[in-house]
Amino acid sequence: MRNIKVVLEYEGTAYAGFQVQANANTIQAQIESALNALTGEEIRIVGSGRTDSGVHAKGQVINFHTCSRIPADRFAAALNTRLPRDIRALESSEESPQFNARFSVKSKTYCYRILNRPAPSALLRNLAYWVPDILDIEAMNRCAQQLVGAHDFRAFRSTGSDVESTVRTVTACTVEADSEQQTVDIRVCADGFLYNMVRIIAGTLIEIGKGRLPEDTILKMLESGERNLGGPTAPARGLYLEHVVY
Amino acid sequence: MRNIKVVLEYEGTAYAGFQVQANANTIQAQIESALNALTGEEIRIVGSGRTDSGVHAKGQVINFHTCSRIPADRFAAALNTRLPRDIRALESSEESPQFNARFSVKSKTYCYRILNRPAPSALLRNLAYWVPDILDIEAMNRCAQQLVGAHDFRAFRSTGSDVESTVRTVTACTVEADSEQQTVDIRVCADGFLYNMVRIIAGTLIEIGKGRLPEDTILKMLESGERNLGGPTAPARGLYLEHVVY
Numbered sequence: 001m002r003n004i005k006v007v008l009e010y011e012g013t014a015y016a017g018f019q020v021q022a023n024a025n026t027i028q029a030q031i032e033s034a035l036n037a038l039t040g041e042e043i044r045i046v047g048s049g050r051t052d053s054g055v056h057a058k059g060q061v062i063n064f065h066t067c068s069r070i071p072a073d074r075f076a077a078a079l080n081t082r083l084p085r086d087i088r089a090l091e092s093s094e095e096s097p098q099f100n101a102r103f104s105v106k107s108k109t110y111c112y113r114i115l116n117r118p119a120p121s122a123l124l125r126n127l128a129y130w131v132p133d134i135l136d137i138e139a140m141n142r143c144a145q146q147l148v149g150a151h152d153f154r155a156f157r158s159t160g161s162d163v164e165s166t167v168r169t170v171t172a173c174t175v176e177a178d179s180e181q182q183t184v185d186i187r188v189c190a191d192g193f194l195y196n197m198v199r200i201i202a203g204t205l206i207e208i209g210k211g212r213l214p215e216d217t218i219l220k221m222l223e224s225g226e227r228n229l230g231g232p233t234a235p236a237r238g239l240y241l242e243h244v245v246y
Numbered sequence: 247m248r249n250i251k252v253v254l255e256y257e258g259t260a261y262a263g264f265q266v267q268a269n270a271n272t273i274q275a276q277i278e279s280a281l282n283a284l285t286g287e288e289i290r291i292v293g294s295g296r297t298d299s300g301v302h303a304k305g306q307v308i309n310f311h312t313c314s315r316i317p318a319d320r321f322a323a324a325l326n327t328r329l330p331r332d333i334r335a336l337e338s339s340e341e342s343p344q345f346n347a348r349f350s351v352k353s354k355t356y357c358y359r360i361l362n363r364p365a366p367s368a369l370l371r372n373l374a375y376w377v378p379d380i381l382d383i384e385a386m387n388r389c390a391q392q393l394v395g396a397h398d399f400r401a402f403r404s405t406g407s408d409v410e411s412t413v414r415t416v417t418a419c420t421v422e423a424d425s426e427q428q429t430v431d432i433r434v435c436a437d438g439f440l441y442n443m444v445r446i447i448a449g450t451l452i453e454i455g456k457g458r459l460p461e462d463t464i465l466k467m468l469e470s471g472e473r474n475l476g477g478p479t480a481p482a483r484g485l486y487l488e489h490v491v492y
Binding site: 009010011056058076080085086087088089090091119120121122123125127 | 255256257302304322326331332333334335336337365366367368369371373
């Protein structure tokens with residue numbers, strides 16, 4: 001058995017998320033079905049993590065074990081002949097037997113994309129979150145820095161999520177405006193993420209940018225652990241799993 | 247009767263093009279239907295020009311006459327309540343009775359977007375033309391300059407098109423690579439365009455960029471008027487009507 005790693009890009013709009021669920025069209029189900037058609041094997045894939053319905057990926061990583069003789073670096077192109085056009089395999093390689101797309105993760109980067117202009121966009125309707133208000137990018141950047149470091153992020157997760165520890169280490173958080181594209185990208189790099197963590201960070205930074213929440217909001221959320229001090233969970237369509245480091 | 251101008255953005259993927267045709271879903275039909283719902287009037291719109299099926303717009307301009315009392319600058323937002331999400335009105339204004347979105351055009355800018363990287367893209371599948379080959383951007387830019395000026399562009403139109411004169415003035419043609427986005431944008435500004443002119447320019451510059459056509463191709467096409475000296479007509483999905491000047 002060989003252990004194959006594949007890097008994926010997908011648009012999450014049409015899917016009920018990454019993970020296989022009964023009676024739902026998911027990214028995982030599409031990939032497993034394509035692998036089955038290619039290899040004749042019943043293959044279960046492991047993803048670096050789940051993404052919710054509507055969330056996109058530019059660099060999701062999966063791995064799976066196979067007896068197929070398809071050369072490791074040809075799996076990407078082979079998968080693309082069987083996958084729908086809104087899921088593309090970007091590259092594939094053979095890894096050591098120990099490699100696990102979920103448990104071997106060292107860090108991940110998510111990007112939250114805002115379209116910041118007066119008019120809504122047809123072209124980005126599913127690819128960014130439209131915020132027509134004027135945003136104070138400097139203030140957003142100052143507050144983004146407060147997230148950096150090892151913190152208990154329990155104020156930055158949706159209720160109902162259940163994990164042993166809510167301590168994560170954010171190594172970078174930047175807010176970058178592109179005046180030509182009229183976009184604002186919030187990029188968060190961390191060793192791991194709680195459920196909805198980036199969307200709550202984005203929703204909170206946006207309210208700070210609008211001047212509707214004070215600049216000590218994030219510090220207070222980290223201190224108190226209170227979710228309700230923050231902004232709303234920003235919509236899925238702005239979120240991209242950008243990059244996974246192993 | 248007031249004369250209203252509206253600037254539109256749309257994704258052309260789902261449409262049979264801009265212009266109304268029997269039994270086809272077109273941009274014009276969607277807008278006229280939305281205007282009818284808003285005003286109760288049977289309104290015919292005039293567009294700055296047609297776009298083909300799959301071609302996008304970031305700044306298509308239309309005008310129409312109405313007795314409706316909706317304030318001119320509110321038409322954009324009002325239309326957006328009635329239009330599908332892949333068509334958005336960006337702004338609206340009242341113009342003089344003489345203004346005609348088609349005949350008052352001074353110049354138009356089209357952009358042809360190439361995704362230039364080894365792997366195809368899920369996110370840009372309908373929004374750019376994927377060219378995995380290495381492109382000589384310098385050579386493409388040199389040849390793009392040969393298009394600038396007043397020329398007979400009959401070698402740069404699809405057969406079957408029927409216009410009185412095939413002379414047009416190209417005021418700028420640039421080829422710009424963005425290494426971060428891995429895109430190459432071919433931007434053409436002219437006083438008018440022949441049918442498929444930008445897609446033939448793009449298809450020819452791409453072949454020059456690949457080294458498959460010589461650098462005097464465009465000069466020879468302009469001299470001889472022979473369409474078959476050029477590259478193929480590049481696919482619709484890379485083309486954007488970007489801006490119209492009046």
